[in-house]
Amino acid sequence: MAEAVFFYLFTGAMLAAAWSVVFNRQPLYSVLSLLVVMFCLAALFVMLQAYFVAALQVLLYAGAVLVLFLFVIMLLNLAPEALARMRVFTWQGGGALLGLWLAFLLARIFAASAQDEGALSAASAPRGSVEAVGQLLFEKYLIPFELTSFIILAAIIGAVTLGKREVPAKR
Amino acid sequence: MITLTHYLLASALLFAIGVVGVLTRRNVLMILLCIELMFNAANLAFVAYARALGDTGGQIIVFFIIAVAAAEVTVGLAITILLSRQFKTLNADEVSFLKW
Amino acid sequence: MVMLAWTILLAPLAAAGLVWLVGIHRKPLASSAAILGLLIAFGCALQLFLAGRSGALILPLETNFAWIALPGLTIQFGVLIDPLSLLMTLVVTGVGSAIFIYATGYMHDDAAYSRFFGVLSLFAFSMLTIVLATNWVQLFMGWELVGFSSYLLIGHWYAKPAAAEAGKKAFIVNRVADFGFMLGILMLWAYSSADPAQRTFNFLQLEHAGLVHGAMPVLIGLLLFCGPVGKSAQFPLHVWLPDAMEGPTPVSALIHAATMVAAGVYLLCRAFWLFEGLPEVMTVIMWVGGVTAFLAAGLALVENDLKRILAYSTLSQLGYMVMALGLGGRTAGMYHLTTHAFFKALLFLAAGSVIHGTHEQDIRKLGGLWHDMRWTSLTFLIGALALCGIPPLSGFFSKEAILTVAFARNPALFSLGVLTAGLTAFYTGRAWFVAFTGKARGHHGHESPPVMLIPLFVLAALSIVGGFLGLPALIASGVHGAAAPHGGAGHAGGLLVMAVSIAVVAIGLGLAWLLYGKQVVLPGQVARALALPTSFVEQRYYIDELYSWYVLHVQQRYIARSCEWVEQRVIIDGLVGGITALTRWLGFTVRLLQTGRVQAYVLVFLVGIVWLLTSALH
Numbered sequence A: 001m002a003e004a005v006f007f008y009l010f011t012g013a014m015l016a017a018a019w020s021v022v023f024n025r026q027p028l029y030s031v032l033s034l035l036v037v038m039f040c041l042a043a044l045f046v047m048l049q050a051y052f053v054a055a056l057q058v059l060l061y062a063g064a065v066l067v068l069f070l071f072v073i074m075l076l077n078l079a080p081e082a083l084a085r086m087r088v089f090t091w092q093g094g095g096a097l098l099g100l101w102l103a104f105l106l107a108r109i110f111a112a113s114a115q116d117e118g119a120l121s122a123a124s125a126p127r128g129s130v131e132a133v134g135q136l137l138f139e140k141y142l143i144p145f146e147l148t149s150f151i152i153l154a155a156i157i158g159a160v161t162l163g164k165r166e167v168p169a170k171r
Numbered sequence B: 001m002i003t004l005t006h007y008l009l010a011s012a013l014l015f016a017i018g019v020v021g022v023l024t025r026r027n028v029l030m031i032l033l034c035i036e037l038m039f040n041a042a043n044l045a046f047v048a049y050a051r052a053l054g055d056t057g058g059q060i061i062v063f064f065i066i067a068v069a070a071a072e073v074t075v076g077l078a079i080t081i082l083l084s085r086q087f088k089t090l091n092a093d094e095v096s097f098l099k100w
Numbered sequence C: 001m002v003m004l005a006w007t008i009l010l011a012p013l014a015a016a017g018l019v020w021l022v023g024i025h026r027k028p029l030a031s032s033a034a035i036l037g038l039l040i041a042f043g044c045a046l047q048l049f050l051a052g053r054s055g056a057l058i059l060p061l062e063t064n065f066a067w068i069a070l071p072g073l074t075i076q077f078g079v080l081i082d083p084l085s086l087l088m089t090l091v092v093t094g095v096g097s098a099i100f101i102y103a104t105g106y107m108h109d110d111a112a113y114s115r116f117f118g119v120l121s122l123f124a125f126s127m128l129t130i131v132l133a134t135n136w137v138q139l140f141m142g143w144e145l146v147g148f149s150s151y152l153l154i155g156h157w158y159a160k161p162a163a164a165e166a167g168k169k170a171f172i173v174n175r176v177a178d179f180g181f182m183l184g185i186l187m188l189w190a191y192s193s194a195d196p197a198q199r200t201f202n203f204l205q206l207e208h209a210g211l212v213h214g215a216m217p218v219l220i221g222l223l224l225f226c227g228p229v230g231k232s233a234q235f236p237l238h239v240w241l242p243d244a245m246e247g248p249t250p251v252s253a254l255i256h257a258a259t260m261v262a263a264g265v266y267l268l269c270r271a272f273w274l275f276e277g278l279p280e281v282m283t284v285i286m287w288v289g290g291v292t293a294f295l296a297a298g299l300a301l302v303e304n305d306l307k308r309i310l311a312y313s314t315l316s317q318l319g320y321m322v323m324a325l326g327l328g329g330r331t332a333g334m335y336h337l338t339t340h341a342f343f344k345a346l347l348f349l350a351a352g353s354v355i356h357g358t359h360e361q362d363i364r365k366l367g368g369l370w371h372d373m374r375w376t377s378l379t380f381l382i383g384a385l386a387l388c389g390i391p392p393l394s395g396f397f398s399k400e401a402i403l404t405v406a407f408a409r410n411p412a413l414f415s416l417g418v419l420t421a422g423l424t425a426f427y428t429g430r431a432w433f434v435a436f437t438g439k440a441r442g443h444h445g446h447e448s449p450p451v452m453l454i455p456l457f458v459l460a461a462l463s464i465v466g467g468f469l470g471l472p473a474l475i476a477s478g479v480h481g482a483a484a485p486h487g488g489a490g491h492a493g494g495l496l497v498m499a500v501s502i503a504v505v506a507i508g509l510g511l512a513w514l515l516y517g518k519q520v521v522l523p524g525q526v527a528r529a530l531a532l533p534t535s536f537v538e539q540r541y542y543i544d545e546l547y548s549w550y551v552l553h554v555q556q557r558y559i560a561r562s563c564e565w566v567e568q569r570v571i572i573d574g575l576v577g578g579i580t581a582l583t584r585w586l587g588f589t590v591r592l593l594q595t596g597r598v599q600a601y602v603l604v605f606l607v608g609i610v611w612l613l614t615s616a617l618h
Helices: A002-023 A027-047 A051-076 A080-084 A091-114 A130-139 A142-164 B004-024 B028-053 B057-086 C002-022 C027-054 C083-106 C113-132 C136-154 C161-190 C203-209 C217-231 C240-246 C249-258 C260-270 C272-276 C279-302 C306-326 C330-358 C374-388 C394-409 C411-436 C450-468 C471-476 C494-518 C523-529 C531-538 C540-593 C598-617
Strands: C061-070 C073-081
Touching: A002 A027, A002 B004, A002 B028, A027 A051, A027 B004, A027 B028, A051 A130, A051 B028, A051 B057, A091 B004, A091 C598, A130 A142, A130 B057, A142 B057, B004 B028, B004 C598, B028 B057, C002 C027, C002 C061, C002 C073, C002 C113, C027 C083, C027 C113, C073 C083, C073 C113, C073 C136, C083 C113, C083 C249, C083 C260, C083 C330, C083 C450, C113 C136, C113 C249, C113 C260, C136 C161, C136 C217, C136 C240, C136 C249, C136 C260, C161 C217, C161 C240, C217 C260, C217 C272, C217 C279, C240 C249, C240 C306, C249 C260, C249 C306, C249 C330, C260 C272, C260 C306, C260 C330, C272 C279, C272 C306, C279 C306, C279 C411, C306 C330, C306 C394, C306 C411, C330 C374, C330 C394, C330 C450, C374 C394, C374 C411, C374 C450, C374 C494, C394 C411, C394 C450, C394 C494, C411 C494
Parallel strands: none
Antiparallel strands: C061 C073
């Protein structure tokens, strides 16, 4: 029972925060709403016994990525009004409806595929510990793990190059 | 009783909200934020499946997604800064020089 | 023997190649290469002929190589030696050699001397390709090559508008005929066998196997006859030949006496097995020949240009040959072709000698040449008498053979032939009396050099003895299966025919003498008395006018304009423009998708995904 309470609590908070991310006029608030989403997600991960991932979620997303967003927002010093205009009523607003339709479809697919599993059995071993994940990561997924560093290296170089380039006068 | 389906529905809704954001916000920064939402929706689905199938591999994928997302955000934000410098705008509609 | 056969065909080609590649600025090399090439061919042909006589060579000799090999269709290129082709080869190379030698004298000062000989060699090769062809495709190739090289030769003096026009005219008129001819060849192939893999163009195989049941032989025969109508200048496509006299005289002699125009007659002989069994086609052929013979003789009556008189005479004699073939007289036709090649080449060359000596070819301005150009006149006289059919010259025998056949088969055509013989005698006599006897009218010629006279003597000798060479027997030996109709004077009624034709010729010559030699009545008075027919003949029966009316008022005005409309409106505006417009419209439409907005792309992308998912779920 407690599980259901926590699930609905965190899920509700997460969706509400996500809504806020999308429809908030002020970017800063959006970022902060995203922070809430991250925390709720981490909580859900904990409920799913993925402790390590939950920790990463908080550390990486909340700690690193969102701070980066905040930095950029502050760096650019954006005026809220210029950014806030929505276009739900332009033709691309149809995309919103499309997104909802997509959600419905995804739900149907997931529901169809999850039928066999039924309830999440408490019997399955809690294998989301740091030890379990770490072992898997450094044994079975060692090469992909190492390759990830290349991606990050590339991203760093790209970011530095883009950010540092002296912009020529607009032609 | 909370089943896998509950988690997956939550993931789908989160993803859809992200899609709506990507499609409707005109600020490049906001589009990036909404992409993060979509990433996290995928993460949730993976972790839920990892739990349901008793396979920790799903969590490893989440780890990778987080790494890639970090890289993506880094480059994306660099581009955003460049855009605001060069075009003095963050409106995605105005940055349409790839048109025709 | 096979080597000899190939040498006949390839020696002129080698000569042409030599002239074109290295001889174009070396006049002696050019002419000697051309002459040597043809003489080699003549020598080889002679050797083959003698071998065939002695029995060392079994005729027919056929050698082929696969020229174009496609799945289900092999087109061969080869050499076929049988009595027919051998005789024709001897005529072409022999008379041709005489003309080539003559041409070195006639064209001596021509600026394009080497080019002339190069084209002559090419022409000889083309003609031999026709004669020695083993199949219809090779023959057609030679046929077209002859058309092309004759275009070059007739238009040799292309700076002269009339010559250029005449070359064009010959080419175009022949093209009209060749179209039908080609259709005929293709139909012949299609009906040569029921089994597509067995179809053939080969002469001997076709002759042996015949056509399949259900073929349309009459149509095929008529279409094939289109070819000779064009090449042998039969009515109504005869219009190109008189104009072709714009070419140098050796060309006239070569093309219009010995070779090109004879190709049509040769073709009729070659495919005689086909025509023989088709009475309808034979009727058409004989009447076309007879009408041509008569009409052309009529045209020659009022012509004043010496070469053109000979051209009409050629038409007339070709008509004779075609008529003979149409009547079933294969031997007679081929016989006349041979003797005609001798004496008509002689006449043309003699006329060329006159033109060379006086620079004049209007007979009204000539006269008394007998005194200035004794040898030329003598040879011309021999040729003229042979043409009239005075015994014992060669023309007498061959003409006799034709008239005998006509007498036996078709009285109407016989009387037409006799009438034509009279007209022939008359216009020949006219040319002789006006140009060669009497007093000179301002032009004093000088005799031509020996290099021109010697060929004349050779041809004159051939014209005299041509009747005694046993040619009919040789020709008849080449007929496969079908009984050769008897020509010759020994036939029943032969004496009657002989008497009639000699009488008619005598009347014709006598009239000519009275009018132009003795001048009892002035020719102008006769012309006035017969004003209507004279003007009709002088306008060449208005056939050229008919054609130009057709071209200008029907073809250009209606057909060409409709074609132009189709081209401009349908093809260019419709097809080309339509495709352009469609492409532009599509591009414009698709371009609208390229908004440059990231989110629009995302939207399209999502629509696609949603569509895929939706269709996957249902």
